[in-house]
Amino acid sequence: MLEMKGITKRFPGVIANYRVDFDVYPGEVHTLLGENGAGKSTLMKVLYGLYPADEGTVLVDGAEVVLESPNDAIEHGIGMVHQHFMLVPTLTVAENVSLGLKSSRGFLTDLAAVSQKIDELSSQYGLDIDPSAYIWQLSVGERQRVEIIKALYRDARILILDEPTAVLTPQEVDQLFVTLRKLTDDGRGLIFISHKLHEVLALSTRITVLRLGEVTGQIPVEGATRESLATMMVGRSVKLKPDKLPSEPGEVELDISDLTVMGDRGLVAIDNLSLEVRRGEILGIAGVSGNGQRELAETIAGLRKAESGSITVGGVDVTGAHPKTVRKAGLAYVPEERMREGAIAGFNVWENLLLIDHGSKDFLRRGLFDFGAITDYAQGLVEAFDVRTPSIDTPCGSLSGGNIQKVIMARELSSSPTVLVASQPTRGVDIGAAEYIHRRLIDKRNVLTDAEFIQAKLIEHRNACTAILMISEDLDEVFGLADRIAVLYEGRIMDIVDPDTATREQVGLLMAGVEPETN
Amino acid sequence: MSIDLSKRQRRFLAYSIPVLAVFAALVFGALMLILLGADPIEGYSEMFLGAFGSGDALIATILKATPLLFVGIGIVIAFRANVINIGAEGQLVLGGLFATMAALYLPEMPAIVMIPLVLIAGTIGGAIWGWIPGVLKAYYSVNEILSTIMLNIVAVQLMAYLLRGPLIDPAEIERGTRIPQTARLAESADLPLLFGSDRFHIGPLLAVLCAIGAYYLLWRTPLGFRLRAVGLSEHAARYAGIPVRRTITLALTMSGALAGLGGAVLVFGGESHRMVTDGSTLGFTGGAGFNGIVAALLGGLHPLWTIPASFLFGGLIVGGQALQRAVQVPSALIVALNGLVVIFVVAADRYRATLLAEDGRDMVADADDEGGGEASAASSGVEPAPRGTDSFRPTGTYDTGDDR
Numbered sequence: 001m002l003e004m005k006g007i008t009k010r011f012p013g014v015i016a017n018y019r020v021d022f023d024v025y026p027g028e029v030h031t032l033l034g035e036n037g038a039g040k041s042t043l044m045k046v047l048y049g050l051y052p053a054d055e056g057t058v059l060v061d062g063a064e065v066v067l068e069s070p071n072d073a074i075e076h077g078i079g080m081v082h083q084h085f086m087l088v089p090t091l092t093v094a095e096n097v098s099l100g101l102k103s104s105r106g107f108l109t110d111l112a113a114v115s116q117k118i119d120e121l122s123s124q125y126g127l128d129i130d131p132s133a134y135i136w137q138l139s140v141g142e143r144q145r146v147e148i149i150k151a152l153y154r155d156a157r158i159l160i161l162d163e164p165t166a167v168l169t170p171q172e173v174d175q176l177f178v179t180l181r182k183l184t185d186d187g188r189g190l191i192f193i194s195h196k197l198h199e200v201l202a203l204s205t206r207i208t209v210l211r212l213g214e215v216t217g218q219i220p221v222e223g224a225t226r227e228s229l230a231t232m233m234v235g236r237s238v239k240l241k242p243d244k245l246p247s248e249p250g251e252v253e254l255d256i257s258d259l260t261v262m263g264d265r266g267l268v269a270i271d272n273l274s275l276e277v278r279r280g281e282i283l284g285i286a287g288v289s290g291n292g293q294r295e296l297a298e299t300i301a302g303l304r305k306a307e308s309g310s311i312t313v314g315g316v317d318v319t320g321a322h323p324k325t326v327r328k329a330g331l332a333y334v335p336e337e338r339m340r341e342g343a344i345a346g347f348n349v350w351e352n353l354l355l356i357d358h359g360s361k362d363f364l365r366r367g368l369f370d371f372g373a374i375t376d377y378a379q380g381l382v383e384a385f386d387v388r389t390p391s392i393d394t395p396c397g398s399l400s401g402g403n404i405q406k407v408i409m410a411r412e413l414s415s416s417p418t419v420l421v422a423s424q425p426t427r428g429v430d431i432g433a434a435e436y437i438h439r440r441l442i443d444k445r446n447v448l449t450d451a452e453f454i455q456a457k458l459i460e461h462r463n464a465c466t467a468i469l470m471i472s473e474d475l476d477e478v479f480g481l482a483d484r485i486a487v488l489y490e491g492r493i494m495d496i497v498d499p500d501t502a503t504r505e506q507v508g509l510l511m512a513g514v515e516p517e518t519n
Numbered sequence: 520m521s522i523d524l525s526k527r528q529r530r531f532l533a534y535s536i537p538v539l540a541v542f543a544a545l546v547f548g549a550l551m552l553i554l555l556g557a558d559p560i561e562g563y564s565e566m567f568l569g570a571f572g573s574g575d576a577l578i579a580t581i582l583k584a585t586p587l588l589f590v591g592i593g594i595v596i597a598f599r600a601n602v603i604n605i606g607a608e609g610q611l612v613l614g615g616l617f618a619t620m621a622a623l624y625l626p627e628m629p630a631i632v633m634i635p636l637v638l639i640a641g642t643i644g645g646a647i648w649g650w651i652p653g654v655l656k657a658y659y660s661v662n663e664i665l666s667t668i669m670l671n672i673v674a675v676q677l678m679a680y681l682l683r684g685p686l687i688d689p690a691e692i693e694r695g696t697r698i699p700q701t702a703r704l705a706e707s708a709d710l711p712l713l714f715g716s717d718r719f720h721i722g723p724l725l726a727v728l729c730a731i732g733a734y735y736l737l738w739r740t741p742l743g744f745r746l747r748a749v750g751l752s753e754h755a756a757r758y759a760g761i762p763v764r765r766t767i768t769l770a771l772t773m774s775g776a777l778a779g780l781g782g783a784v785l786v787f788g789g790e791s792h793r794m795v796t797d798g799s800t801l802g803f804t805g806g807a808g809f810n811g812i813v814a815a816l817l818g819g820l821h822p823l824w825t826i827p828a829s830f831l832f833g834g835l836i837v838g839g840q841a842l843q844r845a846v847q848v849p850s851a852l853i854v855a856l857n858g859l860v861v862i863f864v865v866a867a868d869r870y871r872a873t874l875l876a877e878d879g880r881d882m883v884a885d886a887d888d889e890g891g892g893e894a895s896a897a898s899s900g901v902e903p904a905p906r907g908t909d910s911f912r913p914t915g916t917y918d919t920g921d922d923r
Contacts, residue, residue: 301758303757303758322760322762323757323758323759323760324760324761324762326760327760333758335758340752340754340755341754341755341758342755342758343755344748344751344752344755344756345751345752346751346752347747347748347751351744351748354744355748355755355756355759355761356759356760358741358744358745359741364741367740368735368739368740369738369739369740369741369744
């Protein structure tokens, strides 16, 4: 009933979807599986008319359709239950459902008729929703059911469920699945987005796996196991394993003890954590994202308050210090979100390279910028880090993700830091690498991809005695680069293992919160 | 956009848009003139002559443009740090008051000492009136648009109180007329006149110097670098260790300081050489605090372009009076005409930004061509806003705020 062919969606510097094919048959649950940032949500936003696709076509019932807005999508029977609900809390269920729809009574609302239909839908699919209740009175699970009713009210035959279980309790998940099965029995097609493998196996008819914006596999649920799905999600990349001398760890340069940090929602994100990173080693932090990685990095960098505990950088206590002070103590920081935190899109390459050191006397003459010195410096870094940019006056926002990351790396490493915290240093950097590798074969330039280049730089600086804390969700990267691997789970270090002796399965279990066996 | 334009054409169009907007506003104004039974061609030619047609007219225009320029530069600086300062009216008033008090209470001194002192006093007055909303925004997250508007109201009351009470000209009390104005201020504080004119003082020169200074500040100094960094991305600036709060406070303080200096120039460059009000800010500033914002927008929020923009806007005000006299239309029409210019310029600004943004997209293609083989790397980075929006608004329940 639905077919998406060759969907490619580019954002400035990013390819979110690359030639993705996806289809849905009546009465099935087709799951879209992939890690965060794999391009699932983007693909669905294209289908729901929120983003225009750069390439590719969408067919509904065999006919090509143009989806320029959610209204177009709704018209073609496509409904979406968003991850973050689109409901007005101060209105009732019936009012929310009727929002944006034509009333049968012209200018007057027609809530009685709407309520009656909601009651019908509610009992038909076991949704148990009172149309006159206010949204703010409802639990999260109930609000989600209102979203489903909203879509059904608009006669959605294809229903997109974007991570519907992320916000639910296990009991609510069971109830949701019952409802969803009733919907498929009716011949509706469901698109289920998730990265929880057991739910996917329980609910799906077919599974499509996305990785780095590309489809890595499509299998019926009968042939799928947790292991096979996980492999498709994470992938076995063909990256070169970086050459690495054995590490010769020196003194402790980054010392974190008994650190407790609250997350944005006021819950404990880092729970009494202690870590040491020595000069000349890379300590890799592995873990599923959302287990405190972000909070840990931000607290070290002085961007987040610690509830208790202490952090020293190069022997200086920097607990609670301003980011500037922490940097003075010798910390360099490559943040997770490079466009939001690492670089300024509206600043050009040299400005981004000088984001930290712009006050240095080396770049000033009589209080004004010395553009001669700045150009030499920036040009030097651009060459040393192989940043592909038309010039140092090009705005960073128009560079590719890999090149932006190289600009950030160049800036952070140029200060010869004693401690480097690098969050997801290569995540998303090589998305669309297939296209890139093709070009590489043709013009034989350039031995390393951007990610490989960045990894090589990390090793180079570790050999030059920087203490590196590398946070990464990419197990290949952690195993390839780290000298020790600490596994973070719910804000605690589960264990620290040696990458040469530990297996991926062992680390995987730790990442899932399974306590190591005592030996 | 369906029309394909080359990059250069787009850029040209982008930069000419503010001028086109003024032109469009004048066309609307012509329609109003016709409706009022006046001849628009005669009206506009009188307007042009009144603003630029003679030496005297030019001087009047330049003097009118001067406070606009001071305010406009301040607006540019604040805006570059992503701070919107609507408080220039109040800052002009405070500048005027501080400068006036300095002239009233300082002992008699030679002009070479006195003039800088009163100007500095005015600058400080405006700076304080910018610093307050700056601190409120940076440290207490108070919206600066609201706080600056509120401070305008406070400033008017303060001015009315001071000029009717403690600072009032004793002669006014004797005569019993009680016009809210100060006595003739110390002659040594009069701004020096140029070119043998009887009213063309050094104020405009000072304003132009400030504009050039602001240009250097923004693009050639570390401080300006930080201002722009904070303005473009508070997040990235904070991650890089830039003191964001201090920078925001400083941006509003500097913005206020420039308006304050403008206020001092209004007092000591004025023909009566005293501070006068009619009980509203307009009586003192002539609306320069608001018109200066428009001048800054008209100048593309660039300190140097704000110079001709202020001149043009000054001409519009001076010429408007000539138009009114010539074709005998109500003075409200001139206010309406200024308002039209404001609306058109502000509305067109968005279009200009769109054009320049497309310019940016072009450069992605450029980078691909010249960089070689880079078409497709990716980042976790920017996602443009979705094209359409759902018929329902997000509840914001899952908003992830930063706690620092």
